[in-house]
Amino acid sequence: MKSALLILLVLSYSVTSRAQTEFIKKTVTINDANLAKDIQSLVDSANANKLSEQRTWRKLMHYELNAFGRLVSQVKDPKFFLSENGHRNLNAELQATLWSYYAPADLKDEHAICKFPARLSWLKSKLLNHPAWTQLPQPNCYYFDVFLRNLNAESISFVFSSYYANNPGSAFGHTFFRVNKKIKEGRAKQELLDYGISYAANVTTNNPLLYFINGLLGGFAGTYASVPYYYKVREYNDYESRDLWSYELDLTNDELQQMLYHIWEVGPHYFDYYFFTQNCSYHMLTLMEAASERIELTSKVPLYVIPSDSVKALYEIPGFVKKVEFRPSLRRHFEDKWSRFTAEEKNNFLFIVGNYSEDNLKTLKFENIQRKALFLDGLIDYIDMKDPNGVSKREGHWFHMKEKVLMDRAAVDVISEPVAIPVPEDERPDISHPSSRVSIGFGENKMLIDKNGKRGTAVGFLNFRFAFHELLDDSHGLPARSQLEFGNFKFQFFENDLNLESFSFFNILQLNPLRKLDPKPSWGIDVGVKNMTVCDGQRSCLGSGLQVYGGYAVDSGRHMAWFLPFVHYRYGSQFEITRNYIAAGYQLGYLFEASQSYKLLARYIKEVPDRFKTVDSASVVGRFNIKTNQALEIEWSNPTLESTEDIHATKFLYHYFF
Amino acid sequence: MKILLLLLTAVSVSFAQAQKKPMKPAPKAAPAQQQQAPMHSGSHAAHKSAAYSRPYGMAGCGLGTLIMDKRSSQVLVATTNGTGFQTIGITLGTSNCVDEATSQVADKMDKYIHINKIQLAGDVAKGNGETIVALSEVIGCQSSQNLGSVLKANYRQVFANDFTTNEVTDSIITVIQQDSKLASECSLAQI
Numbered sequence: 001m002k003s004a005l006l007i008l009l010v011l012s013y014s015v016t017s018r019a020q021t022e023f024i025k026k027t028v029t030i031n032d033a034n035l036a037k038d039i040q041s042l043v044d045s046a047n048a049n050k051l052s053e054q055r056t057w058r059k060l061m062h063y064e065l066n067a068f069g070r071l072v073s074q075v076k077d078p079k080f081f082l083s084e085n086g087h088r089n090l091n092a093e094l095q096a097t098l099w100s101y102y103a104p105a106d107l108k109d110e111h112a113i114c115k116f117p118a119r120l121s122w123l124k125s126k127l128l129n130h131p132a133w134t135q136l137p138q139p140n141c142y143y144f145d146v147f148l149r150n151l152n153a154e155s156i157s158f159v160f161s162s163y164y165a166n167n168p169g170s171a172f173g174h175t176f177f178r179v180n181k182k183i184k185e186g187r188a189k190q191e192l193l194d195y196g197i198s199y200a201a202n203v204t205t206n207n208p209l210l211y212f213i214n215g216l217l218g219g220f221a222g223t224y225a226s227v228p229y230y231y232k233v234r235e236y237n238d239y240e241s242r243d244l245w246s247y248e249l250d251l252t253n254d255e256l257q258q259m260l261y262h263i264w265e266v267g268p269h270y271f272d273y274y275f276f277t278q279n280c281s282y283h284m285l286t287l288m289e290a291a292s293e294r295i296e297l298t299s300k301v302p303l304y305v306i307p308s309d310s311v312k313a314l315y316e317i318p319g320f321v322k323k324v325e326f327r328p329s330l331r332r333h334f335e336d337k338w339s340r341f342t343a344e345e346k347n348n349f350l351f352i353v354g355n356y357s358e359d360n361l362k363t364l365k366f367e368n369i370q371r372k373a374l375f376l377d378g379l380i381d382y383i384d385m386k387d388p389n390g391v392s393k394r395e396g397h398w399f400h401m402k403e404k405v406l407m408d409r410a411a412v413d414v415i416s417e418p419v420a421i422p423v424p425e426d427e428r429p430d431i432s433h434p435s436s437r438v439s440i441g442f443g444e445n446k447m448l449i450d451k452n453g454k455r456g457t458a459v460g461f462l463n464f465r466f467a468f469h470e471l472l473d474d475s476h477g478l479p480a481r482s483q484l485e486f487g488n489f490k491f492q493f494f495e496n497d498l499n500l501e502s503f504s505f506f507n508i509l510q511l512n513p514l515r516k517l518d519p520k521p522s523w524g525i526d527v528g529v530k531n532m533t534v535c536d537g538q539r540s541c542l543g544s545g546l547q548v549y550g551g552y553a554v555d556s557g558r559h560m561a562w563f564l565p566f567v568h569y570r571y572g573s574q575f576e577i578t579r580n581y582i583a584a585g586y587q588l589g590y591l592f593e594a595s596q597s598y599k600l601l602a603r604y605i606k607e608v609p610d611r612f613k614t615v616d617s618a619s620v621v622g623r624f625n626i627k628t629n630q631a632l633e634i635e636w637s638n639p640t641l642e643s644t645e646d647i648h649a650t651k652f653l654y655h656y657f658f
Numbered sequence: 659m660k661i662l663l664l665l666l667t668a669v670s671v672s673f674a675q676a677q678k679k680p681m682k683p684a685p686k687a688a689p690a691q692q693q694q695a696p697m698h699s700g701s702h703a704a705h706k707s708a709a710y711s712r713p714y715g716m717a718g719c720g721l722g723t724l725i726m727d728k729r730s731s732q733v734l735v736a737t738t739n740g741t742g743f744q745t746i747g748i749t750l751g752t753s754n755c756v757d758e759a760t761s762q763v764a765d766k767m768d769k770y771i772h773i774n775k776i777q778l779a780g781d782v783a784k785g786n787g788e789t790i791v792a793l794s795e796v797i798g799c800q801s802s803q804n805l806g807s808v809l810k811a812n813y814r815q816v817f818a819n820d821f822t823t824n825e826v827t828d829s830i831i832t833v834i835q836q837d838s839k840l841a842s843e844c845s846l847a848q849i
Contacts, residue, residue, distance in 0.1 A: 410813030415785035
């Protein structure tokens, strides 16, 4: 058996070494014997210096260990490689690249020099002063030149588009690059005319299940795209009302150039898109890594790359972030105007929004035309925010209203002054807590009966959460009123047994405190496995299923309360009576935020199953987020309030975020 | 049980792979925009001059690449759908769409106005705003101040109807040419 393996090994080796001699896809014929000698010498010195084993070459080729532990390229497009086995052989690709640079110049834009400029500049820097470089052909790279000229790059910013809870795909935020144009002398910067570089999946299905499976398993091709930055602004800032945070990178001129070259060479080629691991944020990081030795980022983030974690990774390189900029969303623009309205104007605004007609608007009295202009400006923002889809498609009540309001506004002889909206420093994504969390703790649970038949036993807790944020977590840099957890395991340890309490595959809670102008319901969904109390005497009574919430929330300052009716379904093979647990009920919640770090959460839940006993439960949790990555928690809970026995549980937890 | 799981995974992976289609460059449609010019009212039409030239370069994007029709959501058609998942992309690369160096002002304005139309209409009504400042840069005006106030005065002519992007561009150029001060401030030389 062993010898057979050895033979196989030798055989496979001989195959690969033969392959290396004929690696180039298209043979480059060099007629000049002297030149051929020089190129061979270039290839030889590359080999002698083991360039293909260097970190930057690996990064330029996007080689990483795959799931089976093999070092292969993440680029799936064969056109990215000049050698037959370039996707799994770094050295073959390096040699093929060097030879290809000496192909005839009349290939123009198809020439390797035009297509792979970042490889070229790196190889040149590593084989300085080699005589072969002076004989490089000079193809006319028309499109590459146009690309660089259009970008006209001064610097690059890493842009984070804030959370958008209305779409599960972007609830974590999104990241892309902005290539900042050089500013002409005597002119001001026009961010809109910069370019955005992003990485995204080419979705080929409308089926949510296929979308999910493909997104998880790399079934969609991922590609880079370059569009004028105004596309990004209109989409995120306006259409989705998301704030944009940009982090200008401190790159040297060489690094900047190398990064642009690399964007150009990898841009047209596709990868496999993995929603959680090799996603938009991951492939932003790999672009930066290819630009310079000193930029090491992907090792600083967990396997699953959450956009806010990728922002924080920038800070792992000292001084890498030069400047942080904030571009407020449409919502913030509206709120700024609203805050400048007088009480009477606010009332008028509410009236007009509810009962718009040209006549109603005409009857309103304004102190002066400046006030009228402000009022109409607010109304324009409000309509854009209220029905972005209708306004964009030019249809519906709000769009037709807006057309008239715009006409009215144009007739008011006031030029609106630009407003500076203060930067909400508390919401900077780079100051948010890390997204993974491990927790340990202990407590007492009177629900449990120990070996001796005594009620109440000491328990230990061990929790692990992949991502991302819950209501009680520190809300610096994060939406305070939403919760989005993914892969949350909770174990209970007692009498030498470790039991799964719950596993939440995902858990979303979006609390939207009611506003007169924008009354939105609150909602939530929790999908996973949970230990239920509907198995007779069984300690482990797991049921898998989901709970869906829909209701309303109100708030006042630091207090928020909500009423969320829900339906609950679980399937469990050990359930008594029936394996299908179906229930309806409601949750009353109250959250007090003494600060973004100190919070108190109280909940009362009434749940009425169709075949089991009604359950009233309550809990109070205090949370002290002492650092961005550490927190203490104390919880009191009672799983069945109506019980005559005292069966409350107490819990002390220590959370560590990483 | 494990085998079943493995099989399931294998099936779903192969299924996922089968679903995948290699990236295609955005189709290049002819710039049909210019031809369709539904004039809603005569008074507005009167101001309009003939369409300005837009010679799309050999790989020029034109508006056709955005595959837009009048009823589709302008922003979303052209860019990602907000999930980090892209519906239609303008991909990089030689075979794809790059803005030609030769594209003329009217063409550049079309692209800019097409995506910024909603915000631009608002800013023109207000007489000031970022989209006007950036537009003045696209057109090559010395400052945006005059452009803002002149456009504001001509709001109806430019935006009042359900105009196509090309019509808006043409009206803006006409407005600039009819205002002697603006005409001297803005370098519309190529039009």
